[in-house]
Amino acid sequence: MSDARALAGVRVVELASTLTSYCGKLFADLGAEVVLVEPPEGSPERREGPFIDDRPDPEGSLTFAYFNCGKKSVTLDVGHAAGADSARRLIGGADLFLEGTPPGTLAASGLDYASLKRLNPRLVYTSITAFGQDGSYARFAYSDLTLLALGGLLYLGGYTDSPPLRVYGNQALQSASLFGAVASVSALYAAAARGVGQHVDVSAQECVALALENSVQMYELEGTVRRRFGGEQRQAGTGVFPTQDGYVCLMAAGIASNRFWRNTVQWLCAEGVPGAQALNDPEWSDLDYLNTAEAKRRFGEIFLPYSRSKTSAYLYETGQRHRLPICPVCSPAELLANRQLNARGYFVQALHAATGRQLTLPGAPYRLSVTPWALQGGPPRLGEHNGEILSRLGGAPRATANAQGGA
Amino acid sequence: MSAERQPPVLEGVRIADFSWIGAGSYATKLLADLGAEVIKIESSVYPDLLRTSRPFKDGVPGVNRSGYFADRNASKRSITINMKSERGRELAKALIVKSDVVCNNFAPGVMDRWGVGYETVSALKPDLIFISMSMQGATGPEKDYIGYGMTMTALAGLQHLTGLPERLPVGTGTNYPDHIPNPCHAAFAIVAALIHRRRTGRGQFIDLAQTEPTVAMLGPAVLDYSVNGRNQTRTGNAHPVFAPHGVYPCAGEDRWIAICVENDAQWQALVEALGGAPSLSEARWRTADGRRREREALDKLIAGHARSHEAGDLMKRLQARGVPAGAVLDAPGVLRDEQLVHRGHWRRLDHPEMGVTTYNRQPFQLSASEVGPTRRAPLLGEHTEEICTTLLGLSPAEVRELKEAGVLV
Numbered sequence: 001m002s003d004a005r006a007l008a009g010v011r012v013v014e015l016a017s018t019l020t021s022y023c024g025k026l027f028a029d030l031g032a033e034v035v036l037v038e039p040p041e042g043s044p045e046r047r048e049g050p051f052i053d054d055r056p057d058p059e060g061s062l063t064f065a066y067f068n069c070g071k072k073s074v075t076l077d078v079g080h081a082a083g084a085d086s087a088r089r090l091i092g093g094a095d096l097f098l099e100g101t102p103p104g105t106l107a108a109s110g111l112d113y114a115s116l117k118r119l120n121p122r123l124v125y126t127s128i129t130a131f132g133q134d135g136s137y138a139r140f141a142y143s144d145l146t147l148l149a150l151g152g153l154l155y156l157g158g159y160t161d162s163p164p165l166r167v168y169g170n171q172a173l174q175s176a177s178l179f180g181a182v183a184s185v186s187a188l189y190a191a192a193a194r195g196v197g198q199h200v201d202v203s204a205q206e207c208v209a210l211a212l213e214n215s216v217q218m219y220e221l222e223g224t225v226r227r228r229f230g231g232e233q234r235q236a237g238t239g240v241f242p243t244q245d246g247y248v249c250l251m252a253a254g255i256a257s258n259r260f261w262r263n264t265v266q267w268l269c270a271e272g273v274p275g276a277q278a279l280n281d282p283e284w285s286d287l288d289y290l291n292t293a294e295a296k297r298r299f300g301e302i303f304l305p306y307s308r309s310k311t312s313a314y315l316y317e318t319g320q321r322h323r324l325p326i327c328p329v330c331s332p333a334e335l336l337a338n339r340q341l342n343a344r345g346y347f348v349q350a351l352h353a354a355t356g357r358q359l360t361l362p363g364a365p366y367r368l369s370v371t372p373w374a375l376q377g378g379p380p381r382l383g384e385h386n387g388e389i390l391s392r393l394g395g396a397p398r399a400t401a402n403a404q405g406g407a
Numbered sequence: 408m409s410a411e412r413q414p415p416v417l418e419g420v421r422i423a424d425f426s427w428i429g430a431g432s433y434a435t436k437l438l439a440d441l442g443a444e445v446i447k448i449e450s451s452v453y454p455d456l457l458r459t460s461r462p463f464k465d466g467v468p469g470v471n472r473s474g475y476f477a478d479r480n481a482s483k484r485s486i487t488i489n490m491k492s493e494r495g496r497e498l499a500k501a502l503i504v505k506s507d508v509v510c511n512n513f514a515p516g517v518m519d520r521w522g523v524g525y526e527t528v529s530a531l532k533p534d535l536i537f538i539s540m541s542m543q544g545a546t547g548p549e550k551d552y553i554g555y556g557m558t559m560t561a562l563a564g565l566q567h568l569t570g571l572p573e574r575l576p577v578g579t580g581t582n583y584p585d586h587i588p589n590p591c592h593a594a595f596a597i598v599a600a601l602i603h604r605r606r607t608g609r610g611q612f613i614d615l616a617q618t619e620p621t622v623a624m625l626g627p628a629v630l631d632y633s634v635n636g637r638n639q640t641r642t643g644n645a646h647p648v649f650a651p652h653g654v655y656p657c658a659g660e661d662r663w664i665a666i667c668v669e670n671d672a673q674w675q676a677l678v679e680a681l682g683g684a685p686s687l688s689e690a691r692w693r694t695a696d697g698r699r700r701e702r703e704a705l706d707k708l709i710a711g712h713a714r715s716h717e718a719g720d721l722m723k724r725l726q727a728r729g730v731p732a733g734a735v736l737d738a739p740g741v742l743r744d745e746q747l748v749h750r751g752h753w754r755r756l757d758h759p760e761m762g763v764t765t766y767n768r769q770p771f772q773l774s775a776s777e778v779g780p781t782r783r784a785p786l787l788g789e790h791t792e793e794i795c796t797t798l799l800g801l802s803p804a805e806v807r808e809l810k811e812a813g814v815l816v
Contacts, residue, residue, distance in 0.1 A: 006603040026592075030599050049647055050631040062634060066626035113774070132772070135749040140726050141673075145644065145652065146733030149665035152741040154654070156580035157569065163654040164663055164735050166644050167579045168568035169625050171587075176770075178591035183771040183778075185598045186441045190416035190776070192602070198413065199774035206752050206770030209741055213581045214462060216753075217474025219738035220765050221462040226738060227661070230570060230577030238557075240566065240575050247576060249561030251554075255428070255456060325554045327562040329576050332632040332639055335564045335622060340549035346619060347629075360633035365620035366596040367544075370611035371603050 005031020006371035010188065011094045013087075014071070015078070015111075016043035018170065019100030019128040019204065021067035022177035023184065027096070028070040029364075029373050035094075035389055036071040037078070037087055042382045043068070052355055059354035059381060066361055069350050070376030072385035084109035089393045092119045095191070096184055098126050103133045113199040124187040124197040128180040132203035142204075147172035151208020156215065159231040175211065176204035235287075236295035237264060240329060241303060243312045247329035250319070252299070253290055260324055261285065267322035268306065275302040336360070350378040413775040415442020420601065423448060423499075423506040424483065425523075427455040429556055429585035430617055431512030431540050432479045434593035438508075439482035440769045440779030446506070446794060447483045448499060450490065451787055451816050455480075458787065464761040471760040471786045478766050481756065481780035486795070487788035487816050490521045494814045501799050503528045503535070507604075508597055512540040512617075515550050525612045534610040536600045540593055544616025556582020563621035568628060570641040577641075584621040592620035650698040651677075654735060655710045657718035663735035664718045666709070666725065671695065676728035680721070681712045756783040791815050 010032035014024040016039070028034040036043070045067060046058040053060070074090075077083035088110060091097045097116065099106065106112050113125045127133060130142040137150075145166050148154040153172075158165035180202040191197040209216075215226040233239040237252025252264040261284060268276035279302065283289045307315060312328035319326035330338065336347065348363035364373035420443040424435040427449065439445040449455050457476040464472045486502075489495040500523055503509055509528065511518055518524045518539070525537045539545060542554045560566050560578045570577035596613050604610055622629070631637045644665075646652035652667045668674050671693060678687045686708055691697045698705055713721060718734035725732035736744055742753060742765070754768045769778050795801040795815065809815040 003603075003607050003609070006599040009606075010602075026595055030596075048627075050627060050635060050637070052634055054635065062630040063627045066630055131746055132750050135746045137746040140733075141729050141731040142733070143649075143652075143667040143669070143731045145646075145654075145665045145667055146731045149654070149663075149733035149735040150744065150746070152736045152738065153579060153581070154665060155663075155735050155737045155740075158577060158580070159571070159574065162571065163644070163656070165570060165577060165654075167583065168565060168641070169628065171579075171583075171624065174624055175587045175591075178587060178595070179770050182437055182591050182594045182598070183441070183769070183773065185595055185602070186416045186438075187773060187776075189598055189602055189605075190413065190418075192605070194413060196411070196413065196775070198776065200771055201774070202771040203750060203752075204770075205746060206750060206768075207587070209747065209752060210767055210770055211579070211581060211583060211586045212738070212741070213586060214460070214475035214478070215581075215738045216742060216765060216767075217478060218462045219742070221464050221474045221761075222466050224462070228577075228580050230580060231575045240561070240577075242575070247561075247566075249558045249566060251558060255460075255555050320549075320552045323553060325558045327552075327554055327558045329561040329566045330564050331567045332564060332625070332628045335625075335629060336633060340543050340547045340552075341618070341622070343547040344544055344616065344619075346622070347633075357634070359630060361630055362619075362623045362626055365592045365615070365623040366538075367614040368596060368600060368611055369613070370609055371600070 004371060006368060007032040010096065012096045012098065013037060013091050013094045014098040015101065016045065017100030018045055018173050019176050020098040020180065021045055022174045023098055023128060023181040024071060025067050025069065026181045028376055030371070034071040035090060035385070036068060036073050036380065037090070038073055038075050038382060040075050040077050046382070052352070052357065065350070065352060065359060065379040068379045071380055072389060073380035073383055074386055074389045075383040078109045078111060084111060086390060086393060087111060088116070088119065090389070091116055091123065094120070094123065096124045096126065096188055098128065098180070098184070100128045103127070103129060103138045117197070122191050122195055122197050124184055124191050124200060126180055126184045126200040126202065128176050128202040128204070130204050132206065133201045137205070144170045144172045147204050147208055151205045151211070152215070153208050153211045156212070156226060156228055157230065158228040160227070160229060164228060172204050172208050175207040176202055179207045233296040233299065235290040236299040237290070237303070241307045243307050243315055244310055246312045248307065248312050248315045249327055249329055251325040253287070254325065258285060258287055258290065263322045263324050267319055267324060268302070270322070271306065271318065273302060273306045278302070348375060350375055352378050354381050411775055416773065416776050417441040417443040420444065420508065421506045422446065422508040422510060423503045425509065425511035425513070425518065426540070427512065428457055429512070429582060430589035430593065431510055432457070433586060433590035434540070435510050436479055436482060437590055437594045437769065438597065442776070445483040446502065447480060447485045447785065448488055448502070449485060449787065450487050452489050452491065454787060464764065469760065474761070474764060477758065477761065477764065477784035481766050481784045482782050483785055484790035484794065485785035485788055486791045489814055489816050492814045494809065496522050498799060498814070499523055500528060500531070504532045505798050507536060507601065509535060509537045510540070510593070510597070514553065515539070515541050515545045529610060529612070534604055534608055536597060536604060536610050536613065538593060538597055538613040538615060540589060540615045540617055542617050544619065545614040556585035559584045559617055559621055563618045564625050564628070565621060568625065568639060568641055571643050572641055584617060588620045588624050589615070589617045645702065648699070650695070650702040651705055651709055653706050655713040657713055657716055657721060659717070662718045664713060664721050665733045665735055667731040668698070669731065673730045674698065676730050677725065680724040680728055680730065684712060687712065754780060756780065758783045759786065788816070
């Protein structure tokens with residue numbers, strides 16, 4: 001067994017879904033074998049854009065490509081007896097099963113936890129669902145947007161004068177995958193030693209609630225309901241400010257203190273910003289004053305003419321030289337050109353077999369010195385590994401495998 | 408679920424936790440709630456900034472009164488060590504040697520300056536897992552640049568992609584990377600390294616640059632640029648395919664509902680739930696293309712109808728017809744949401760200074776093992792004597808002396 005990969009030898013079966021895909025990816029990228037079980041028409045993620053060259057082809061989804069690199073694709077129709085049987089035997093030999101179907105759905109196929117536990121007591125069976133396995137919302141229809149709403153994060157996003165606005169990028173679904181991954185890998189750690197697995201029940205709504213920062217406690221302890229504040233300074237000097245070529249994000253005071261205020265003033269004075277001296281006046285060392293409309297207005301009057309006259313890169317460099325939490329607001333193009341990310345070799349390449357193209361995508365989210373993160377390959381074609389995986393199932397009648405879409 | 412109980416899944420793992428404020432503290436909190444023994448090493452000389460952050464119980468400040476701190480640090484024990492003292496650094500090193508994992512989220516170099524950097528402590532304990540979660544990583548030209556969760560959302564691309572196209576970028580309105588992307592990635596890497604250690608006997612160093620997991624949450628946008636050359640920007644609540652897909656005002660002050668219609672059957676169900684108004688029944692709305700083409704007009708129309716409904720009632724009417732819909736909940740809303748309450752998401756724990764207050768449970772349940780928090784947040788230095796006498800071989804008298812000498816403070 002390879003010592004070079006942290007999760008070498010860990011066998012994962014993932015029933016393809018948007019709730020499980022990032023979870024499966026985390027396992028694959030640290031060396032686990034992840035078999036992606038797709039229905040004959042392919043994972044729902046294959047129908048999500050953006051697409052390569054904007055052609056809506058199930059082999060061309062960049063969303064699928066990102067979340068499924070290095071997994072092995074097997075097509076099985078688990079709604080039919082033969083497909084369910086193959087899936088059962090596959091999971092019978094696995095350490096971890098990931099699924100994101102509405103609660104109760106898999107019992108008819110014999111792929112529920114109670115059935116699989118009898119087959120494989122060591123199995124960790126992880127259900128990542130919108131609302132968890134029980135309760136009155138358990139079978140609610142959902143989307144990323146409605147989960148952000150019911151988890152409470154949506155309410156905090158947006159402008160004071162706009163409806164709540166959604167954060168980019170299916171963050172509710174990805175959060176559920178992330179917490180699902182932590183719970184699963186921890187349950188595997190125990191199962192390997194104890195020889196007994198268990199059922200992990202993840203609720204995406206609850207995952208979103210973990211992102212509410214201090215807002216529940218603000219209400220409970222101080223009676224304050226936190227609201228959205230986008231487009232305005234959160235306190236004087238803290239927020240997003242326009243520059244000559246974009247925006248910067250600045251926290252002139254810092255967090256929960258004003259430890260950086262002096263640096264901000266020194267920076268602005270060194271830059272010869274008119275009126276910056278006034279920011280040395282004693283009232284600015286009072287956190288309560290920074291929260292007033294007057295303080296925000298005065299700071300804006302001094303800072304905005306300056307920020308608008310400089311590039312984001314200039315403000316980033318000079319502000320950081322004065323030890324300030326300031327940075328540019330980066331677009332995807334700017335991320336790909338970011339010198340720090342590039343110096344660290346952050347972006348990686350993956351071969352997209354269906355088109356022969358090399359894709360450039362985000363790489364290691366963590367660097368493990370002995371067992372580095374690495375993609376095991378590009379995104380699989382639909383059913384690409386049917387032969388390899390299904391032939392492994394001892395006693396599998398070939399005809400059955402083929403009938404379920406064997407390549 | 409199974410009645411065969413097991414101990415917590417990470418029982419037996421000990422973590423020396425130097426993390427403070429944001430992402431680090433939530434990473435170790437996750438592991439603590441899964442059963443790891445997490446020892447928070449802090450100091451009254453320079454307390455964790457969250458201890459002095461709002462909200463405070465009854466609005467009265469105090470290092471043991473912050474609800475923000477409590478929610479992130481429940482299930483841990485607290486020892487105070489003054490890392491500015493030589494003896495304090497020795498004791499911290501002794502604690503590390505008795506631990507399986509070390510976690511910190513300081514700027515690069517801080518742990519080294521204290522004499523507890525990876526090179527030093529791994530020489531004493533080679534199978535140690537040591538994670539550093541600095542803002543931009545341990546290497547590279549901007550490694551020493553500073554920032555917080557909010558600036559990170561900007562630097563890592565999330566701000567730019569969130570908000571209305573013609574207005575300032577807004578992001579989530581929170582320090583999002585601190586709460587989910589970074590703690591979860593860190594916790595996953597730590598447990599994966601523990602699995603590897605059990606197999607091989609080897610420890611390792613984990614360098615987590617907090618910007619990097621955050622960018623990893625934006626994969627499709629990065630690919631859209633690197634492959635198609637399209638530099639995406641913010642689009643409000645609009646979806647590239649589905650319409651309607653948005654947030655609509657409901658009865659009351661600042662009350663909203665999120666609705667997504669993903670196919671024509673759901674559209675018909677929505678029209679029915681809103682009372683079958685003629686303006687919604689027009690032929691132009693019956694196809695996905697038609698709805699997408701005039702999405703702004705459609706949004707206005709739906710907003711006009713939603714306004715007369717209470718958000719929770721409308722959600723149930725829509726859900727009864729299979730339409731994805733969710734009331735937009737604020738803090739009081741999530742606290743009383745019937746599903747979160749049913750799931751036992753809110754856990755109430757009794758604290759000597761704060762009394763009974765609300766904590767998040769982890770957003771998952773295990774069929775055979777307990778998931779925390781089960782232990783309230785620690786008082787500053789509450790377990791100093793307990794940890795010193797049980798793990799570091801000090802006598803109560805020695806602990807007292809070291810407190811008086813300004814070491815265990």
